[in-house]
Amino acid sequence: MTARVRLARVGYAVAVLMLLLAAWELVKSVVPERGVSIGDQRILPRTGDAALPHVWSVVTVLGERDGAGTVGGTLVRTAGFTLGLALLALVIGTVVGVALAVVMQRFAWVERGLFPYIVVSQTVPLIALAPLVAGWGGKIVIAGEPWRPWMSIAVIASYLAFFPVAVGMLRGLHAPPKASVELLYSYSAGWWDTLVHLRFPAAVPHLLPALRLAAAASVIGAVVAEISTGTAGGIGRQIIVFSQQATGNAARLYAAVLAAALLGVVITAIVGLAEVALRRYNRPAGAAGGGR
Structure with a gap:
């Protein structure tokens, strides 16, 4: 570019x-x-002003005092907390999504049996799932350490993030033309060699857009999970706090909502670094094929 x-x-x-x-x-x-x-x-x-403040009111409210600091400082701190959880969720979702795609590509019967449930999983309302995950997590102890509330948020957000990765990666793994797959087989290349040298590079153009969707989904999941579980420290909880203060002027609430939206821009820019690293593979794989 x-x-x-x-x-x-x-x-x-x-x-x-x-x-x-x-x-x-x-x-x-x-x-x-x-x-x-x-x-x-x-x-x-x-x-x-209680429903729709002026743009400059939303900007100037960032300098208002909020506890020991300013509204802007509070939003930066809480947004940083949520960004860290969203990035963790993106990593978890990417690993799970890629692993599921590889297994489904390798075994046709797994794809036929599992893929419909992967699609259906995204119809479960996140606001209903969040309390269940938090409740289950409270009973888990890992290496002597109790389950932390932020862990529930990461799991809930990764639940949204894994889906586009799994779908995009699976489509990419099926992208190489059948002739290319058969050529490698003629050279006695096994499934693993074909996966590494042909299918993975061919999947990159499909994976990168999926990662962008997963990045946005991880932010949405983290914010909704913070609100649903009542976990303090993140931008989701801060939106609730400012909404309770918005009786006369909603500028603080709008500032928090815009800060949450900017998180999506930031994490998408981070994903853009992956596109730079993989730019040599980011090209169409040629005619689509269904060879395994």
């Missing part, structure tokens, strides 16, 4: 952000504070 293309992408991202902020202020200036309703159905939201 040339420097000009990178600059253009950054410019597009900044332009979209400016348009969103302009739309935010336009809605606040045009829509009445009580919103617009037809009968009992509200069709446009309320725009008072």
Whole structure:
């Protein structure tokens, strides 16, 4: 990717952000504070400061005092805690997803029997699963150490992260043309050699987009898990704290929500480093084939 293309992408991202902020202020200036309703159905939201603060209010609130520090400092600290858990969940989800994909590619009967359940697993509401994982974890002791609340958050977030990795990796492992697979077999290459020298490189273009989805899912999972389990220290819990303080002005709440959204940008940028490391393999694998 040339420097000009990178600059253009950054410019597009900044332009979209400016348009969103302009739309935010336009809605606040045009829509009445009580919103617009037809009968009992509200069709446009309320725009008072308690519901939709000005953009500059969200920015300036970062300098307000919050306990021993500022709101901005609190958000940085709590976002850092959540980022660490999201990264751990991404690693766990990636390892589990890749392992499942390899097993399913190796054994067709495992893929036929397991893949539908992998898909169905994502229909379970995370907010319902989180208390169960926290409860089960409280009964686990690892090497004499009790289960920590942050471990439950990492497990719950990895539950969302493994799915796109497993699906993308499995598709990539099936990507090499049948002729290429048969060529390696003709050279007496076993399953492992074929996996390492053909299937893994061919899977990279499918794995990298999946990792981006998994990165975003890990942040969502970590935030929801913090809220669901009541674990303090992360941005999810901080959103709850600020929502309880948003009786007169919701600027702090919006600042926390935007900080959580920025976590997705940060972790996706970290995944981008993997794309740089694997750029030699990040190209189409040719005609798709179903050879095993």
